[in-house]
Amino acid sequence: MLKTQEKTIYLGVEQEMLAKRLSFIKPSPTLAMSAKAAQMKARGIDIINLSAGEPDFDTPDFIKQAATAAMAKGMTKYTAVDGMPALKKAIQQKFLRDNQLSYEPEQLMVSTGGKQVIFNALMATIEQGDEVIIPAPYWVSYPDMTALFGGKPVFVECIEANGFKLTPSQLDEVITPKTKWLILNSPSNPTGELYSKEELMALGEVLLKHPHVYVMSDDIYEYLVYDEKPFYTIASLVPGLRSRILVVNGVSKSYSMTGWRIGYGAGPKELIKAMTMLQSQSTSNACSIAQAATIDALSSDLGFLKAWKTEFAARRDFFHAEINKIEGLSARKASGAFYLYINCSGIIGKITPQGSTIESDNDFTTYLLEHANIAAVSGAAFGLSPYFRISYATSKEILSQAIRRIAAAVAELT
Structure with a gap:
């Protein structure tokens, strides 16, 4: 950041040219966490990204074929x-x-x-x-x-x-x-x-x-x-x-x-x-x-969705059961979407192996990212703390790895 007598230049952009309304908003926290996880993964870090709000299933073939047909028709x-x-x-x-x-x-x-x-x-x-x-x-x-x-x-x-x-x-x-x-x-x-x-x-x-x-x-x-x-x-x-x-x-x-x-x-x-x-x-x-x-x-008749929903429900049930076994964490069993909103009030006040105090859900998700290579989104981003959100729109194998990492990271807190 460079300062002059009349204006501030940040990343090459003169702030005086930007609208004041931009001060009322911030980048999406969920997209920001996903981007950070992607950057770490690109550096070769084994990140498990539980922050993304999208299904891991591919778009059904009949929909992709309809797009191809549309292009062929001009x-x-x-x-x-x-x-x-x-x-x-x-x-x-x-x-x-x-x-x-x-x-x-x-x-x-x-x-x-x-x-x-x-x-x-x-x-x-x-x-x-x-x-x-x-x-x-x-x-x-x-x-x-x-x-x-x-x-x-x-x-x-x-x-x-x-x-x-x-x-x-x-x-x-x-x-x-x-x-x-x-x-x-x-x-x-x-x-x-x-x-x-x-x-x-x-x-x-x-x-x-x-x-x-x-x-x-x-x-x-x-x-x-x-x-x-x-x-x-x-x-x-x-x-x-x-x-x-x-x-x-x-x-x-x-x-x-x-x-x-x-x-x-x-x-x-x-x-x-x-x-x-x-x-x-x-x-x-x-x-x-x-x-x-x-x-x-x-x-369509949504026939493809039956298998997806069965898989989502199984993942939800698994992660819900396992997260509630970890001391200091608890979650309700959600009825829809593909998220769990996990209560981490039992973690607040604990000390990390590095000697830092977990004072908020932001601190805890930062600890999970840096110490366990788990990307999740803090409850503060959604307006209610102390919680964090995970997406179970990923495979059972990856969710199992995530649970093991979270449990191990929590066990190291004192």
Whole structure:
């Protein structure tokens, strides 16, 4: 860093040329940890990366074949900003089939991943000082996106005893005249917890009393639910809220298409119109080839997912049982997604072999990375400590190695 009389130059960039709004956000902690793990691995260090939020299974062949066929047909040009008509029709059919929800094409849009849907929605609606209720623990990007547009994240601590889920009384207490959005994510990243039908309906009863509050239902892990538990979206359970609910979904997680970058949103026409206008001035349409492949993905019978879910559930059961055998660590058995949110309160205050004190979950994940070559993400990144998140979207063999390393590292603490 070089200092002059009038300005600071950092990494060759004059800070005075950068917008002040950048001070409101930070790089994604989960992506940062994955990048650090990749860098260490590139240096020849045997890193086990449990920080990545993506399935380890390959995209199903029939989806890849659909992309190849699309290219052969010349489907390599611009599409409508809000998505191909054929894809929007497939999305309509998906909502009718799986969620008993009916949407017109003007109520749907396709973006480059679910993240862009959320980004577009918040940019289109938030005014300076508007409040967004974000249950904690939360996906790391919700608060940063809110702050970027001048909004105020309102965090509600959702304790482990309540399944890390927002209660109706908590919701009622934090709604103010400035509240613009409530963001709900089920199954949850980072906890894997699933809201029941009754829990969502109870939240809906609170929201019906506050007609100025919009609801963003992030359903990206919809199909990754275990133990025969049903998935519900609040949009289908509380019809009185339909005019102010934005449903966010996509193919990244359930179809193992993280790199294809296709997400979609369903909501009020005027909101979708505004989001589309913004997208027309940013990315324009999502990749035409990925859109074409997604038509086949959404129209499939999801038969491939049965084997994936069986494997995910087995990995979850294994890691959950083993982590609870390690003194100082404990975890709930998640109902969905592919994460465990592990309580490490029993580790806080312990001393490392190097003589340092573990004072936080950040310290503990740093210790695991440097001492055990395990990459995990601290609970601080998700707004609730002392916890850390691991992804079990990797093989049983690797998870077994990870457990042995974590157990050995914890055993060396005094």
